[in-house]
Amino acid sequence: MKVLYKNQLIDREQAQVIDIEDRGYQFGDGVYEVIRVYNGHTFTLKEHLTRLFESAKKIKLTIPYKKKEITALVFQLIQANQLTEGTVYLQITRGNQSPRQHDFHLSQQSESILTGSTNPKAVNRAQLQQGVKATLIPDTRWLHCDIKSLNLLVNLLANAQAHEQGATEGIFHRDEIVxxxxxxxxxxxxxxQVITHPANHLILNGITRQVILAQCAATGIQLEEREFTRKELLEADEVFFTSTSTEGQGITEIDGQIIGDGQVGPLTKQIQQLVFQEINKQCGKIYV
Ligand SMILES: Cc1ncc(COP(=O)(O)O)c(C=O)c1O
Structure with missing residues (x-):
């Protein structure tokens, strides 16, 4: 198994020597991306790299490579690990600025560290058809959720809580707003009508979300980006969630309350098909 370290591929075993004073460990001082691979081809890689550079800029972190170079490294990594279906994880941290100090401006010696790895986990296709349960959780994150930052503790705790309650996904809300x-x-x-929270500082503008917005616009599905309440969520005809790792999954139950008729709804299925079409277009025939 190969992993990416700076601008080269190294053996996974060699990667255990990465610096313990890296600011990624000390402060979560970095950003990341997860990119899906189907049929050995990346899906929406360009969009993911655009967001990686945007996230880095927002935390004043310089990425010492061009998008073209990172693209080539991602392709090399996929090839070296013979990844046909799964994900590529890319992370960039502000590196080691020993001795540890909060202000990153104080250090002269700063080299941002790019790392990457692959995971051969396929999309859970049974869940795409059956739908999943979710649970509502207060959104106690910071106010820069548009940055795909390494600081994921609130997300991890929410996910753990969802699993403890027999749900697959936690749904965040700030007071009444989902x-x-x-x-x-x-x-x-x-x-x-499809409704989703506007892409502002309170959410991550998901790449899958962006694919769906474009597909809905192209096919005439009515979609509105606006805030909606917990009440609207629970009284919706259909609810679904989207991400690179899950594509688009129907939510059939939230905190014990059945959504719609308890099945993955017709518009959710239609939107799933539109995402499949885009995957097929970019990566070859995956979904028939
Ligand atoms: C908080 C949050 N929102 C949205 C998404 C979906 O983003 P994408 O579709 O780019 O995977 C993710 C994915 O990891 C996420 O962590």
């Missing part, structure tokens, strides 16, 4: 999932974007459907 923001997004613990690692996904959330959509509701009411009277054939």
């Amino acid at each position: 923001t997004e999932g613990s690692h996904s974007n959330v959509f509701i459907v009411k009277n054939k």
Whole structure:
């Protein structure tokens, strides 16, 4: 198994020597991306790299490589690990600025560290058809959720709580307003209209979300980006969540309350098909 370290591939075993004073460990001072691979091809890689550079810029971190170079490294990693279906994880931290200090401006010696690895985990296709349960969780994260930052503790705790309660996904809310999932974007459907939280500082503008927005615009599905409440969520005809790792999954039950008729709804299925079409277009025939 190969992993990416700076701008080269090294053996997984060699990667255990990465610096213990890296600011990624000390402060979560870095950003990341997860990119899906189907058929050995990346899906929406360009969009993921754009977001990686945007996230880095927002935390004043310089990425010492061009997008073109990172693209080539991602392809090399996929090839070296013979990844046909799964994900590529990319992370960039502000590196080691020993001795540990909060202000990153104080250090002269700073080299941002790019690392990456692959995971051969396929999408859970049974869940795509059957739908999953979710649970509502207060959104206690910071106010820069548009940055795909390494600081994921609140998301991890939310996910753990969801699992403890027999649910697959936690759905965050700030008071009455539903923001997004613990690692996904959330959509509701009411009277054939699809609604999702606007892409502002309170959510991550998911790449899957962006694919769906474009597909809905292209096919005439009514979609509105606006805030919606917990009440609207629970009374929706359909609810689904989207992410790179899960694509788009129907939510059939939230905190014991059945959504719609308790099945993955027709618009959710239609949108799933649109995502499949885009995957097929970019990566070859995956979904028939
Ligand atoms: C908090 C959060 N929102 C949304 C998403 C969905 O983003 P994407 O579709 O780019 O995977 C993720 C994915 O990890 C996430 O962690």
